[in-house]
Amino acid sequence: GQNIDQPTEMTATEGAIVQINCTYQTSGFNGLFWYQQHAGEAPTFLSYNVLDGLEEKGRFSSFLSRSKGYSYLLLKELQMKDSASYLCAVSRAAGNKLTFGGGTRVLVKP
Amino acid sequence: NAGVMQNPRHLVRRRGQEARLRCSPMKGHSHVYWYRQLPEEGLKFMVYLQKENIIDESGMPKERFSAEFPKEGPSILRIQQVVRGDSAAYFCASSPQGAERAFFGQGTRLTVV
Numbered sequence: 001g002q003n004i005d006q007p008t009e010m011t012a013t014e015g016a017i018v019q020i021n022c023t024y025q026t027s028g029f030n031g032l033f034w035y036q037q038h039a040g041e042a043p044t045f046l047s048y049n050v051l052d053g054l055e056e057k058g059r060f061s062s063f064l065s066r067s068k069g070y071s072y073l074l075l076k077e078l079q080m081k082d083s084a085s086y087l088c089a090v091s092r093a094a095g096n097k098l099t100f101g102g103g104t105r106v107l108v109k110p
Numbered sequence: 111n112a113g114v115m116q117n118p119r120h121l122v123r124r125r126g127q128e129a130r131l132r133c134s135p136m137k138g139h140s141h142v143y144w145y146r147q148l149p150e151e152g153l154k155f156m157v158y159l160q161k162e163n164i165i166d167e168s169g170m171p172k173e174r175f176s177a178e179f180p181k182e183g184p185s186i187l188r189i190q191q192v193v194r195g196d197s198a199a200y201f202c203a204s205s206p207q208g209a210e211r212a213f214f215g216q217g218t219r220l221t222v223v
Contacts, residue, residue: 033211042201042214043153087152097143097166098203098212102152 004101006088011107012078020073020104022088033098034062034073035087043087046073075106083108112136114204114215115184122221123192131187131218135204142185143212144177147199156200159185192222 003025012018024032031050035043049055049064049071061074075082085105089098115134123129135142140160145153155169159179170177174192179185189196199219203212 035214040219042216045211045213048211089153097155097158097169098145098153099155100145100152 004088004090004099006086006101006104008102009105009107011109012075014078014080014108014110016078018075018078018106020075020086020088020106022071022073022101024069024071024088024090024101026069026090026092026099028092029066030091030093030096032062032064032071033089033091034060034071035089037085037087037103039084046086078108080108080110082106114139114202114213116200116202116215116218118218119216120219120221122223124223125193126191129189129192129196129220131189131200131202131220132184133187133202133204133215134184135202136206136213139204139206139213141205141207141212142179143203143205144185144187145201145203147201147217149198153201156187189220192220194222196220197222 006022033048034046036046037043047062049062054063059076064071085103087103088101091098114136117132142159144156146156147153157170157177158166162181174190176188199217201217202215205212
């Protein structure tokens with residue numbers, strides 16, 4: 001089976017940095033995904049990590065350590081529009097389903 | 111290239127009725143996944159299909175729920191004799207063969223009254 005844990009909620013100030021942690025336990029691993037989901041909308045793809053290390057994409061970065069079963073999503077220079085849920089998901093095999101964590105609701109305050 | 115299209119966006123059904131949710135994958139995508147999201151919860155996998163085949167239905171309830179992805183036309187998620195607990199957002203995602211990244215549709219919000 002799979003177990004994916006991430007904090008339920010985080011609050012941060014506009015312009016600041018927030019780090020959302022995700023830990024997972026899985027048999028078989030084919031990559032870790034981060035999605036952003038605004039209330040009432042579809043999840044949108046942010047990042048995909050399959051090898052250890054940091055992937056940077058503009059204001060968003062994602063890190064993976066396979067040996068530790070750990071990932072984080074780093075959001076820099078926070079903007080009000082970044083207020084959303086951030087979903088961590090793991091794939092066990094190519095072309096296979098994603099197993100999602102419960103999501104982390106991030107609230108950005110002025 | 112249109113994204114993943116789901117319809118209807120909102121669906122209201124009385125208890126005992128049937129709900130049919132449609133998903134047209136992105137052009138060139140042959141893998142379709144259905145997920146359910148209850149209010150304030152994460153997405154839960156339901157079923158994974160390729161054209162005319164169900165690959166993994168381990169997340170589907172044993173009764174009342176069925177899914178298909180015919181050779182022609184959209185993928186359909188069918189819920190028979192709906193109950194209040196079926197009220198949720200149902201998301202469809204598609205991916206091209208062998209790719210890791212799935213694109214999500216806007217979802218169908220089902221309300222059972």
